Amino acid sequence: xxxxxxxxxxxxxxxxxxxxxxxxxxxxxxxGYPIVRAGSVxxxxxxxxxxxxEACPVLALRLDAARTMAVVPNRRG
Amino acid sequence: xxxxxxSPRLLAGPPLRAGAESLPEHLSRHGPLxxxxxxxxxxxxxxxxxxxxxxxxxxxxxxxxxxxxxxxRGGAVVLVNGAEGEPGSAKDRxxxxxxxxxxxxxxxxxxxxxxGDEIVVYVGSAHRAAIASLRRAMAEQAAFxxxxxRLVEAPPGYVSGEETAAVHFIDAGxxxxxxxxxxxxxxxxxGLPTLVQNAESLAxxxxxxxxxxxxxxxxGRGAARGTALVTVSGPVERAGVxxxxxxxxxxxxxxxxxxxxxxxxxxxxxGFFGAWADIDTAWDLALDPxxxxxxxxxxxxxxxxxxxxxxCGVRATARIMAYMAGESVAQCGPCVFGLRSLADASRRIALxxxxxxxLARIERWTEMIRGRGACAHPTGAVGLLASALRAFGxxxxxxxxxxRCSARARAxxxx
Numbered sequence: 001x002x003x004x005x006x007x008x009x010x011x012x013x014x015x016x017x018x019x020x021x022x023x024x025x026x027x028x029x030x031x032g033y034p035i036v037r038a039g040s041v042x043x044x045x046x047x048x049x050x051x052x053x054e055a056c057p058v059l060a061l062r063l064d065a066a067r068t069m070a071v072v073p074n075r076r077g
Numbered sequence: 078x079x080x081x082x083x084s085p086r087l088l089a090g091p092p093l094r095a096g097a098e099s100l101p102e103h104l105s106r107h108g109p110l111x112x113x114x115x116x117x118x119x120x121x122x123x124x125x126x127x128x129x130x131x132x133x134x135x136x137x138x139x140x141x142x143x144x145x146x147x148x149x150r151g152g153a154v155v156l157v158n159g160a161e162g163e164p165g166s167a168k169d170r171x172x173x174x175x176x177x178x179x180x181x182x183x184x185x186x187x188x189x190x191x192x193g194d195e196i197v198v199y200v201g202s203a204h205r206a207a208i209a210s211l212r213r214a215m216a217e218q219a220a221f222x223x224x225x226x227r228l229v230e231a232p233p234g235y236v237s238g239e240e241t242a243a244v245h246f247i248d249a250g251x252x253x254x255x256x257x258x259x260x261x262x263x264x265x266x267x268g269l270p271t272l273v274q275n276a277e278s279l280a281x282x283x284x285x286x287x288x289x290x291x292x293x294x295x296x297g298r299g300a301a302r303g304t305a306l307v308t309v310s311g312p313v314e315r316a317g318v319x320x321x322x323x324x325x326x327x328x329x330x331x332x333x334x335x336x337x338x339x340x341x342x343x344x345x346x347x348g349f350f351g352a353w354a355d356i357d358t359a360w361d362l363a364l365d366p367x368x369x370x371x372x373x374x375x376x377x378x379x380x381x382x383x384x385x386x387x388x389c390g391v392r393a394t395a396r397i398m399a400y401m402a403g404e405s406v407a408q409c410g411p412c413v414f415g416l417r418s419l420a421d422a423s424r425r426i427a428l429x430x431x432x433x434x435x436l437a438r439i440e441r442w443t444e445m446i447r448g449r450g451a452c453a454h455p456t457g458a459v460g461l462l463a464s465a466l467r468a469f470g471x472x473x474x475x476x477x478x479x480x481r482c483s484a485r486a487r488a489x490x491x492x
Binding site for chain 1: 408410412414445451
């Protein structure tokens with residue numbers, strides 16, 4: 001099953017461990033917050049991704065089944 | 078603002094300044110809503126109408142109702158979004174203040190069509206006339222409403238009207254967005270699927286329920302269907318809220334307000350999540366949500382803000398970026414720090430005091446921040462900035478490289 005790494009942007013406080021543990025998928029922006037490469041995590045990196053998820057001090061990282069974007073891309077109705 | 082030669086729909090009847098229309102007046106002009114059976118069958122009618130949401134994103138109304146109806150076995154809520162925190166927009170408050178029964182009718186049809194058991198009318202707390210008008214209209218309709226209706230005043234702020242922020246405020250008194258999924262149509266107020274629909278969208282529904290989808294589609298120019306409210310602002314004689322046939326050109330709307338092409342540098346279309354277009358690009362553009370989207374522009378919430386020829390697109394953009402950074406609710410790092418950095422760099426460029434890399438930085442940060450907030454606030458703000466770089470690219474470059482502002486130079490010449 002294809003897995004995707006997702007950041008809960010509200011929880012994330014920019015500790016940056018994810019980018020250290022998984023540089024192939026996560027980089028940091030100029031303010032220290034993660035930029036996750038689009039698409040599913042390559043099979044060979046899934047274990048590393050799990051470790052990054054566990055290492056996040058604020059539990060802002062999740063490894064989820066790749067899901068298509070929400071059907072309703074609306075904002076203010 | 079009155080655009081030429083067509084019959085308004087939402088704004089037909091007494092002038093806006095006459096205030097709230099009473100229930101008897103409303104019924105004498107429009108007649109009653111159709112039977113409950115027909116109201117429950119509205120979703121295919123709305124899909125056939127092609128009505129698009131008027132809160133900003135332009136999502137098809139019928140499809141959104143269907144996605145709520147499919148999940149409403151255990152109940153559902155209709156959230157009428159009248160927060161209208163967009164600084165360039167005044168159309169929702171004008172509509173709610175003058176035609177409250179159209180908005181409430183639409184919400185009632187929505188509740189019946191999606192299986193809703195409550196209606197929450199969410200109105201910006203600053204919109205006092207709209208709140209008074211809706212409260213009176215709710216009292217007038219109370220005996221006939223199919224489900225309970227309550228009004229909640231939305232706190233000030235650009236983000237308060239964002240759909241998860243609205244749900245969060247109504248449930249927990251906190252008008253900050255929440256992480257999604259789940260989106261409100263999946264899990265919203267009281268944990269129930271929630272239809273978040275802009276006030277104007279629901280007013281159109283009130284008329285489509287009575288007259289049908291073909292009637293709705295009879296208005297509109299070119300491929301665009303229906304009518305829409307717009308808010309025109311700027312240094313013109315007849316600024317304000319009006320109704321247009323979709324497909325009307327920007328030039329026609331501007332002319333109707335008394336603007337002259339030579340005195341306009343550009344327009345901001347859609348709102349602060351929208352896009353700038355220079356006047357030569359904008360003048361013949363049709364205000365058609367789908368056509369604008371194809372060009373990387375947006376109809377958004379119907380905002381048309383005029384940038385006067387004596388003003389500078391870089392400075393106007395810097396003002397907007399400062400506002401958007403200030404309106405971040407400070408939850409997501411890329412929004413808090415990214416928008417602040419962009420606002421600071423934009424300001425330096427606007428003041429002809431750019432640091433060496435400022436223009437390159439804002440180009441890079443714009444791409445870096447896009448799509449990286451829990452809500453659309455940072456993405457909308459960087460979209461606006463990206464459009465400014467396209468529309469006023471030469472002016473940005475002049476500010477950066479030569480520390481000069483052509484508008485300012487012209488203003489000096491005139492003086």
